[in-house]
Amino acid sequence: MNGIPNSTWQKNTDEAVFNIPANNSLICNITDKVMFAYSLRLVNANYNGALIRVRRSRDNAELDIYADQFGKLDIKTLQDFCPTGNAFVTRWYDQSGFARNAFQGTANSQPIIILNGVLYTINGVPSLNMNSNRFLTHTTTAFDWSMTMSLVTVNYQNQSGTKNVCQFLTSLGASNNLAISTQNFISPTGNIATTSPSFRSRYTVNGGATADVQAFLLRSNPLLYMFYWAGSNTINFINGLGNGFDSGSGSIPAFPSSSLSISSNIFGLGFTSELIIFDGQIHLQSETYINIIKNVGKYYSIGLPI
Amino acid sequence: MLENITQLGYRFNTEQEAKDAIHALNVYYGIPVSPDATTQTWCNYGYNNEYWYIVWDESMNIILAEPIEIIIIINE
Numbered sequence: 001m002n003g004i005p006n007s008t009w010q011k012n013t014d015e016a017v018f019n020i021p022a023n024n025s026l027i028c029n030i031t032d033k034v035m036f037a038y039s040l041r042l043v044n045a046n047y048n049g050a051l052i053r054v055r056r057s058r059d060n061a062e063l064d065i066y067a068d069q070f071g072k073l074d075i076k077t078l079q080d081f082c083p084t085g086n087a088f089v090t091r092w093y094d095q096s097g098f099a100r101n102a103f104q105g106t107a108n109s110q111p112i113i114i115l116n117g118v119l120y121t122i123n124g125v126p127s128l129n130m131n132s133n134r135f136l137t138h139t140t141t142a143f144d145w146s147m148t149m150s151l152v153t154v155n156y157q158n159q160s161g162t163k164n165v166c167q168f169l170t171s172l173g174a175s176n177n178l179a180i181s182t183q184n185f186i187s188p189t190g191n192i193a194t195t196s197p198s199f200r201s202r203y204t205v206n207g208g209a210t211a212d213v214q215a216f217l218l219r220s221n222p223l224l225y226m227f228y229w230a231g232s233n234t235i236n237f238i239n240g241l242g243n244g245f246d247s248g249s250g251s252i253p254a255f256p257s258s259s260l261s262i263s264s265n266i267f268g269l270g271f272t273s274e275l276i277i278f279d280g281q282i283h284l285q286s287e288t289y290i291n292i293i294k295n296v297g298k299y300y301s302i303g304l305p306i
Numbered sequence: 307m308l309e310n311i312t313q314l315g316y317r318f319n320t321e322q323e324a325k326d327a328i329h330a331l332n333v334y335y336g337i338p339v340s341p342d343a344t345t346q347t348w349c350n351y352g353y354n355n356e357y358w359y360i361v362w363d364e365s366m367n368i369i370l371a372e373p374i375e376i377i378i379i380i381n382e
Contacts, residue, residue: 060335105346
């Protein structure tokens, strides 16, 4: 397999959006609330480091890959480093300024970015394959799940069954500790996705079975999620829309309130190009919200109502 | 929630045997390439309350031979 079939995706023909935007339009410069910023493009004008570190299969050598002059991943350097064989991501550098880098030191668990010399892409934009137990971890302990946070992630699922869009695991296990508790959200195609009761960052579509989920996923194109959770046992929001429920009752367990204290996979399965986490709520229709949606939507060719 | 699933892999009676198998893989593949490389091991091992195991992938065949069915425990 050489990545996601391009026919699945709607190609953006507006080349202008791929030019590096003005400094104040990069996500980390739209708001000062960014806590984590993982992306295969530059999302912070003040960040000068590498975007990722890769390992090539030929000799296991590793190399940092930076952004090019347009703020995109320097694909030429990447492909020169790994013209054949496979390339795996060993580090996804945090651009937030807090150096909360994600990493994977075990070779056969590392996400794939090049398979048999072919770069994985979404809408022509590089993406990481995190299927088959491939993931990245981090060891940040500096925040608490009682905090209100928001996130935006560009993620494509091509597997059947319920899915994680993003996951924060702790030692007690996913069913008790997934911090993202999406009640429901509306995809660009208008489908309603709801979380699985016992796996709170996973979702099913319209309450349907696996087949429905798969159909949803296959026709959805890249999905842009922007949602937040507000403290423990409180209301959860998707794209600024409150869908309040009592997470302490029924089959949905309460949020954990302890600090994240172990190495944890914070990425979902499937293909991921970006995951940015914000401190606090990003309000629907706020200038920050609109600017972020515009920025991400244009770059990844994702249509979302603002 | 802990769940037992069956996968192809390698079974070891002692933890040291599992470590030795991983060491053999690391030597064969030249991992780590340097002390500061992010990649420090080819794979990891687990324990299912009965035996230690390594989950198979095809890169292991040349060192560890043919895999067998093993039971692993995942934390879902």
